[in-house]
Amino acid sequence: MQGLNPGQRWIRHAKLTDIAAIEALFDRARQVMAEAGNPRQWGDKYPFPEMIEADIRQGHTYLLVDDAAQEAQAPSTSPELPQLDERQGEHERIIGVFSLFDGIDPTYVDIDGSWLDDDPYMTIHRMAASGLGKRAAADMLAWCMSQYRNVRVDTGPKNYAMQHILEAQGFTFCGSIGVHDDRDPLMESTRVAYQRHDR
Incomplete structure (x- = not known):
């Protein structure tokens, strides 16, 4: 990415200084x-603070950002697929x-x-949008698929918005999985699972 265009979105690794914003x-x-x-997909505690920090330290967490915080009318979407760029914008959102x-x-x-196959895959977890722009989830999923051909993801049985986004992005419903974490008894223990494999 050459210059920072306020309306252009890009992907960068999260830093420990981003924890409060995340x-x-x-x-x-x-x-x-x-x-x-x-209300029960993430309960009232998930993702847990130690999980957020560990993900960042291990290089797993990515942010979708733009540089439009000071724009009078900040763009709500970008026509281009986000690219990986580790720079931090002066007016980053x-x-x-x-x-x-x-x-x-x-x-x-x-x-x-059943999954589509047993080939090696990447997994997306803990995806969330700030509400500052449209198509954030679609952009993040599109970037992941541009980097990796075989991706799995899960969401809550009642998260119809995310299910719609996944299906619109070419992911296939594969079934249900179980999750359990004693740290938050309010969190439900079932997820619906999706996969996309571009061959």
Whole structure:
């Protein structure tokens, strides 16, 4: 990416200094899900602070950003596919966050249904949007698919908005998986699982 265009979005790795902003995104995501009738996907604590920090330290967390914080009318979308660029804009806005993992995800081993295949894959977890721009989830998913051909992701059974976005982005519903974490008893234990494999 050459110069910083305020309306252009890009992807960068999250830093420890981004933790407060990321926690605010997750707070908003929990509120939006609760208002949409999906209060139990993330309960009232997930993602947990130690999980957020560990993801960043291990290089798993990415941010979708632009440089339009000082614009009178900040653009709500970008016509271009975001590219990976580690620069930080002077007037940066965080549009979205997600974590990306390589290798076998233990929660995906047992599925009520079947995955598209058993080929090596990447997994997306903890995706959330700030509400500052349209198509944030679509942009993050599109970037992941531009980097990796085989991607799996899960969401809540009542997260109809995310299910719609996944299907619009070419992901296939594969079945249901179980998750369990004693740290938040309000969090539901079932997820619906999706996969996209571009051959």
